[in-house]
Amino acid sequence: QVQLQEAGPGLVKPSQTLSLTCTVSGNSITSGDYYWTWIRQLPGKGLEWIGCILSSGNTYYNPSLESRVTISLDTSKNHFSLRLTSVTAADTAVYYCARTYGGLDYWGRGTLVTVSS
Amino acid sequence: DIVMTQTPLFLPVTPGEPASMSCRSGQSLFHSDNKKTFLDWYLQKPGQSPQLLIHTLFYRASGVPDRFSGSGSGTNFTLKISRVEAEDFGLYYCMQRRVFPYTFGQGTKLEIK
Numbered sequence: 167q168v169q170l171q172e173a174g175p176g177l178v179k180p181s182q183t184l185s186l187t188c189t190v191s192g193n194s195i196t197s198g199d200y201y202w203t204w205i206r207q208l209p210g211k212g213l214e215w216i217g218c219i220l221s222s223g224n225t226y227y228n229p230s231l232e233s234r235v236t237i238s239l240d241t242s243k244n245h246f247s248l249r250l251t252s253v254t255a256a257d258t259a260v261y262y263c264a265r266t267y268g269g270l271d272y273w274g275r276g277t278l279v280t281v282s283s
Numbered sequence: 284d285i286v287m288t289q290t291p292l293f294l295p296v297t298p299g300e301p302a303s304m305s306c307r308s309g310q311s312l313f314h315s316d317n318k319k320t321f322l323d324w325y326l327q328k329p330g331q332s333p334q335l336l337i338h339t340l341f342y343r344a345s346g347v348p349d350r351f352s353g354s355g356s357g358t359n360f361t362l363k364i365s366r367v368e369a370e371d372f373g374l375y376y377c378m379q380r381r382v383f384p385y386t387f388g389q390g391t392k393l394e395i396k
Contacts (some may be wrong), residue, residue, distance in 0.1 A: 174342070180321055184294070212376065212387055212388075212389050212390055213333065213376060213378075213387040215378075215384050215385040215386065217384075218338075226383045226384075227384075228383075228384040229284075229384065230384075238363070262332055264382050266380075268338045268339060268342065268376075269323040269335045269337075269338030269339070269344060269380070270323070270333070270378070271338070271344060271345075273332040273333060273334070274332065275332055276332055
């Protein structure tokens with residue numbers, strides 16, 4: 167059974183860096199043709215695809231966030247990470263990690279990150 | 284970016300009755316190399332993560348009941364529920380995986396009539 171779990175601070179100050187990890191169990195992040203993905207949901211709004219990383223390490227980012235986003239793999243811990251720099255209140259959202267394989271087939275429960283001083 | 288537009292925004296349905304919702308993309312989601320259409324459907328219930336229902340136009344995800352079906356072509360897509368059950372109420376999203384960045388529709392809320 168594949169499971170994903172997000173972790174990270176729930177509160178980040180404006181202009182600082184948001185950092186989240188997604189720990190994967192039941193699936194090695196280095197195997198297969200999976201895209202390890204980050205999505206966010208702004209309060210009361212719809213879903214926004216942030217970006218993804220392949221097991222090869224190749225990354226794809228949403229152009230709207232590309233200048234501030236980095237997604238990376240940590241194979242020793244079987245997790246992947248999201249870094250979003252220079253955050254503002256507009257980055258307040260529930261952040262989800264997911265596996266993409268024929269759709270976003272496994273999701274984490276999501277973690278609320280609030281940007282506030 | 285490919286814009287995804289869902290209609291209607293709200294869909295009141297009586298349990299036991301059928302339901303149908305639409306999704307339109309700003310460009311074709313058909314990939315001529317592999318003959319696949321990269322359109323997925325998700326259901327998000329309150330307080331939960333979205334769950335995959337249909338991927339690649341019409342393939343039901345593991346464990347999804349066969350009352351759910353996806354269809355369409357090119358830029359116009361439909362999700363149908365043959366008989367709505369209580370567990371089906373929530374927010375439905377379509378998403379395109381044809382090109383990066385993946386993009387979602389704004390959602391259709393299936394609500395109890």
